[in-house]
Each structure stands twice: as structure tokens, then as C-alpha cells.
Amino acid sequence: xxxxxxxxxxxxxxxxxxxxxxxxxxxxxxxxxxxxxxxxxxxxxxxxxxxxxxxxxxxxxxxxxxxxxxxxxxxxxxxxxxxxxxxxxxxxxxxxxxxxxxxxxxxxxxxxxxxxxxxxxxxxxxxxxxxxxxxxxxxxxxxxxxxxxxxxxxxxxxxxxxxxxxxxxxxxxxxxxxxxxxxxxxxxxxxxxxxxxxxxxxxxxxxxxxxxxxxxxxxxxxxxxxxxxxxxxxxxxxxxxxxxxxxxxxxxxxxxxxxxxxxxxxxxxxxxxxxxxxxxxxxxxxxxxxxxxxxxxxxxxxxxxxxxxxxxxxxxxxxxxxxxxxxxxxxxxxxxxxxx
Ligand code: PEP
Ligand code: MN
Numbered sequence: 001x002x003x004x005x006x007x008x009x010x011x012x013x014x015x016x017x018x019x020x021x022x023x024x025x026x027x028x029x030x031x032x033x034x035x036x037x038x039x040x041x042x043x044x045x046x047x048x049x050x051x052x053x054x055x056x057x058x059x060x061x062x063x064x065x066x067x068x069x070x071x072x073x074x075x076x077x078x079x080x081x082x083x084x085x086x087x088x089x090x091x092x093x094x095x096x097x098x099x100x101x102x103x104x105x106x107x108x109x110x111x112x113x114x115x116x117x118x119x120x121x122x123x124x125x126x127x128x129x130x131x132x133x134x135x136x137x138x139x140x141x142x143x144x145x146x147x148x149x150x151x152x153x154x155x156x157x158x159x160x161x162x163x164x165x166x167x168x169x170x171x172x173x174x175x176x177x178x179x180x181x182x183x184x185x186x187x188x189x190x191x192x193x194x195x196x197x198x199x200x201x202x203x204x205x206x207x208x209x210x211x212x213x214x215x216x217x218x219x220x221x222x223x224x225x226x227x228x229x230x231x232x233x234x235x236x237x238x239x240x241x242x243x244x245x246x247x248x249x250x251x252x253x254x255x256x257x258x259x260x261x262x263x264x265x266x267x268x269x270x271x272x273x274x275x276x277x278x279x280x281x282x283x284x285x286x287x288x289x290x291x292x293x294x295x296x297x298x299x300x301x302x303x304x305x306x307x308x309x310x311x312x313x314x315x316x317x318x319x320x321x322x323x324x325x326x327x328x329x330x331x332x333x334x335x336x337x338x339x340x
Contacts, residue, residue: 198227247275
């Protein structure tokens with residue numbers, strides 16, 4: 001941490017801060033400039049809580065020089081993490097493709113989607129059994145019945161299952177059925193839920209909250225890693241901006257930015273990121289060109305009849321075409337796509 005003193009700070013103010021830093025078990029290195037003094041505090045910041053020094057007389061600002069997240073950072077682990085869960089591999093040139101309906105609606109809907117996405121080359125099946133809906137009057141999911149259908153679809157196709165867990169109390173139940181636990185955008189800052197999935201043996205797909213900064217998102221990942229679960233994938237699913245033509249704004253620069261700072265694989269969700277079926281194929285290709293480690297795409301046998309997010313879902317044919325387009329980009333980058 002760096003403590004920047006005000007130019008009006010007295011010698012006594014500086015001395016008090018140095019003593020306070022040292023009392024916290026850190027080393028204080030004052031650097032005296034002509035205008036002002038800065039004090040570098042060196043040591044274990046995690047327990048020191050130096051931000052409170054900002055309220056001391058003569059202190060202008062307390063700044064961190066390291067990323068606030070540790071376990072997620074490249075500083076701690078320079079090599080890229082690869083997350084494996086059953087048929088799904090994500091990272092290091094393996095572009096994982098997770099596809100399937102927004103919600104599990106029936107056996108026929110789910111099983112037909114599972115076979116179709118597998119045939120098109122997807123590596124995992126998605127489907128929400130517990131749905132966090134904006135309105136309490138919208139379809140809330142089939143809950144455990146839905147989890148059972150997901151397990152049946154896995155038995156039939158061999159595809160790993162990715163499904164959302166919405167409350168800490170459900171984490172164990174969902175872990176019994178799923179290969180990957182999805183933390184939805186609305187729950188990114190549900191810290192008790194992050195702790196619960198941190199204790200799970202299942203991999204986690206952590207969606208970015210629509211209003212969360214990248215630091216807040218990576219700190220959410222840090223909760224899961226700190227809880228003992230190293231298998232975390234980040235998922236950019238679009239953020240809220242002033243633009244209303246797309247459901248959210250999908251910032252693909254996130255991929256390169258986050259990959260520079262963290263070793264965790266980054267998955268792009270072009271379905272929620274755009275909110276329009278027509279935009280999903282091009283944004284899938286663009287995500288791969290940007291270096292994304294995976295895609296999660298909503299696919300429904302009959303999007304017009306979907307109980308949730310039909311307007312952004314692909315039908316089977318559209319998904320096959322999307323995969324064909326993505327494959328060309330992936331091969332130009334020497335990456336493998338889906339279950340290739
Ligand atoms: C979903 O994947 O269907 C979903 C609800 O996503 P998000 O949490 O990103 O809105
Ligand atoms: Mn959805």
C-alpha cells in the first residue's frame with residue numbers, strides 16, 4: 001500500500017502514520033518529496049486494513065499497488081488455469097462450448113436439445129432448474145425435477161451439466177446433480193452463496209453482475225477460490241449501460257483485460273449479452289476472435305415457445321451454423337472448439 005500525505009501534513013502527522021503502519025506489523029518506508037511525502041507500507045495487507053488511515057490527519061489517499069484479489073491474479077499464479085468437468089474442458093486453447101435452453105421445461109425439450117447441441121459439437125449442456133427471474137410472476141424453474149431431467153440428459157449424451165444455484169441452502173443438492181454450478185449475474189455478490197460453492201467439489205461458472213466492476217467480479221471469484229475450490233470460470237454476460245437496443249452491452253475487451261490480470265478462463269455469453277437471436281452468431285465468432293476460452297449459448301427446440309429467454313435463443317439449425325462459423329475462427333487461432 002502507498003499512503004500519500006497531504007502537502008500540508010506536519011512532521012507529526014507523518015510520524016503518527018509511520019508508527020501506526022509499524023504497529024500493524026508492516027514496514028514503513030517514507031519517501032520525502034519536495035511537495036509531499038508518500039509512505040510505502042510493505043507486508044501482509046490482508047490483515048492490516050490500511051484504508052482506515054485515510055481518516056487520519058494529514059493523509060490524502062491510501063492506494064493499493066497490488067490487485068485486491070490474490071488467488072485469482074496472475075501475480076500469484078502466472079500460468080493459465082484449465083477447468084475440466086466431465087466432457088467440458090475450458091482454457092489453454094480448448095474453447096469449451098456450453099449450450100442448451102435457458103430453463104429446463106420438460107423431458108422432451110431438454111433431451112432433444114441435449115442431442116442436438118451434442119451433434120453440433122457442444123461440450124456441455126446448460127439448463128436452469130432454479131431460475132432467478134426479475135418478476136415473481138415469471139416461470140421460476142422445475143427445481144429438483146429439472147435437476148433430474150438434466151442428469152437423464154447427461155446419461156443419454158455424456159454431456160457435462162451446467163446449471164444455476166440460486167441459494168446457499170441449495171448448493172449441496174445442485175452439486176449432487178451438476179458438473180458445473182452456475183452463479184447467476186444477480187447473485188454475483190451473494191457472498192454466502194459464493195462461500196457455499198467454494199466448499200463444493202464442482203466447478204463454478206461465475207457470471208459477472210450487470211453493474212459489477214471487473215474488480216468486484218474478480219473479488220467474487222476470490223471468495224470461491226479462498227473457500228478451497230480452484231475450478232472457477234469467469235463469464236462475461238453483458239453489463240447495463242445507457243444503450244437500450246441490446247438487452248445488455250457485451251464488452252468483449254473484458255476478455256483480453258481479464259486474461260492479462262487473472263489465470264482463470266473467461267467464457268462469453270452472447271445470448272444474455274445481446275438479448276437478440278440474430279446477434280448471437282456474430283458475437284460468438286467475435287468472442288473467439290477476442291481470445292475467449294469458452295461460450296455459453298442458449299439453444300431451444302422451438303424458441304418461440306420457450307418459457308424464458310426465447311427471444312435470444314437459437315434453434316438447432318442456427319446453433320449448428322453458429323458452431324460452423326466459430327470453428328473457422330477457432331482453427332485460424334489453433335484452438336479446438338467444443339467436443340472436437
Ligand atoms: C441464464 O443463464 O439463464 C441467466 C439467468 O443468466 P444471467 O444470470 O447472466 O442473467
Ligand atoms: Mn437465460
